[in-house]
Amino acid sequence: xxxxxxxxxxxxxxxxxxxxxxxxxxxxxxxxxxxxxxxxxxxxxxxxxxxxxxxxxxxxxxxxxxxxxxxxxxxxxxxxxxxxxxxxxxxxxxxxxxxxxxxxxxxxxxxxxxxxxxxxxxxxxxxxxxxxxxxxxxxxxxxxxxxxxxxxxxxxxxxxxxxxxxxxxxxxxxxxxxxxxxxxxxxxxxxxxxxxxxxxxxxxxxxxxxxxxxxxxxxxxxxxxxxxxxxxxxxxxxxxxxxxxxxxxxxxxxxxxxxxxx
Amino acid sequence: xxxxxxxxxxxxxxxxxxxxxxxxxxxxxxxxxxxxxxxxxxxxxxxxxxxxxxxxxxxxxxxxxxxxxxxxxxxxxxxxxxxxxxxxxxxxxxxxxxxxxxxxxxxxxxxxxxxxxxxxxxxxxxxxxxxxxxxxxxxxxxxxxxxxxxxxxxxxxxxxxxxxxxxxxxxxxxxxxx
Numbered sequence: 001x002x003x004x005x006x007x008x009x010x011x012x013x014x015x016x017x018x019x020x021x022x023x024x025x026x027x028x029x030x031x032x033x034x035x036x037x038x039x040x041x042x043x044x045x046x047x048x049x050x051x052x053x054x055x056x057x058x059x060x061x062x063x064x065x066x067x068x069x070x071x072x073x074x075x076x077x078x079x080x081x082x083x084x085x086x087x088x089x090x091x092x093x094x095x096x097x098x099x100x101x102x103x104x105x106x107x108x109x110x111x112x113x114x115x116x117x118x119x120x121x122x123x124x125x126x127x128x129x130x131x132x133x134x135x136x137x138x139x140x141x142x143x144x145x146x147x148x149x150x151x152x153x154x155x156x157x158x159x160x161x162x163x164x165x166x167x168x169x170x171x172x173x174x175x176x177x178x179x180x181x182x183x184x185x186x187x188x189x190x191x192x193x194x195x196x197x198x199x200x201x202x203x204x205x206x207x208x209x210x211x212x213x214x215x216x217x218x219x220x221x222x223x224x225x226x227x228x229x230x231x232x233x234x235x236x237x238x239x240x241x242x243x244x245x246x247x248x249x250x251x252x253x254x255x256x257x258x259x260x261x262x
Numbered sequence: 263x264x265x266x267x268x269x270x271x272x273x274x275x276x277x278x279x280x281x282x283x284x285x286x287x288x289x290x291x292x293x294x295x296x297x298x299x300x301x302x303x304x305x306x307x308x309x310x311x312x313x314x315x316x317x318x319x320x321x322x323x324x325x326x327x328x329x330x331x332x333x334x335x336x337x338x339x340x341x342x343x344x345x346x347x348x349x350x351x352x353x354x355x356x357x358x359x360x361x362x363x364x365x366x367x368x369x370x371x372x373x374x375x376x377x378x379x380x381x382x383x384x385x386x387x388x389x390x391x392x393x394x395x396x397x398x399x400x401x402x403x404x405x406x407x408x409x410x411x412x413x414x415x416x417x418x419x420x421x422x423x424x425x426x427x428x429x430x431x432x433x434x435x436x437x438x439x440x
Contacts, residue, residue, distance in 0.1 A: 015419075049379025053376065065284040068281070173384040196281065
């Protein structure tokens with residue numbers, strides 16, 4: 001059977017353009033023509049694949065939201081149980097918020113840790129990677145990927161975060177499993193103040209076996225959480241996790257922040 | 263019926279829009295399911311599935327806003343819960359050709375197939391992705407998509423076919439190589 005004829009039939013079927021009599025003929029073709037049946041089945045699988053991949057994306061988002069909700073809710077319940085000291089609880093929350101605002105907005109260079117220091121550390125990390133990718137050789141595919149990553153990092157370091165994000169999004173389509181690309185997307189969302197978008201990206205890589213990716217993800221999680229006023233508990237959870245790892249690159253900073261926050 | 267939720271944001275997977283929906287409606291759906299006899303340990307999975315299906319329906323235009331989102335999600339949750347409850351009861355139904363094929367195909371898409379297809383989809387152009395996802399996931403019609411992409415109706419028909427062929431080609435190639 002001619003390929004064009006098969007495609008015309010399939011288009012009409014999937015575009016919902018078949019008349020009743022054509023639908024009977026269509027069914028007949030499926031039952032009698034193997035080539036037709038195979039093409040039909042493959043396209044059906046692809047359509048289901050399109051729907052399923054979108055749903056998978058959605059499942060990741062919902063699962064993340066569920067965890068966030070449960071974490072926050074647990075804290076709320078715990079706070080509400082401290083009925084004996086409601087004023088103290090409010091005062092403590094206010095102190096934490098004031099300290100956080102101070103830490104992130106004042107940028108005092110004498111502080112054990114401030115947001116500027118974090119951004120400077122990230123910049124160093126980005127520059128180191130840029131150098132790594134510019135000197136990397138290998139297969140065509142690897143060279144193309146290195147070029148893309150190098151360009152993405154360059155754009156980011158120049159403050160062109162939107163352009164950098166677009167480039168990393170493209171790279172992510174071709175290399176969805178690449179953890180470094182996910183980390184970069186999270187960084188660009190952070191720079192663009194899309195803090196809520198940072199979490200689903202980091203959820204995919206925060207348990208990475210790659211130390212660079214994992215440690216940067218953990219700190220970025222804390223940083224992004226601090227930017228959202230309802231995520232203070234999440235931020236503290238991550239800082240505690242970092243502070244408990246003596247060899248973590250941000251251990252000093254995490255301890256400093258925690259001591260300021262009380 | 264009007265809702266206070268950002269439907270347009272939900273349609274585009276906006277995290278904050280989804281977060282508000284989830285945090286607002288999770289407690290009431292949970293209480294509702296528990297009142298119907300749902301076991302605590304099953305409830306959370308069921309609720310997450312409910313949100314995935316509900317949001318997916320919003321995105322594909324199946325949610326017509328004739329009821330509030332709370333009522334809509336509650337009805338999905340209830341349906342899912344009852345379905346689980348009668349899971350072991352065999353059902354006999356007369357299906358037309360498309361439903362028959364749908365069912366056959368649904369049982370055939372395994373994790374491996376999904377990985378191959380997802381990988382193929384990540385290799386096609388952005389425009390092709392917009393067309394295929396727009397038509398098959400968001401269930402937009404070809405006229406709408408043509409207007410969105412500022413191309414003619416005739417061309418989008420051709421383009422959609424080319425995009426589908428690109429995906430097929432990538433899948434078939436990967437099968438030959440794998």
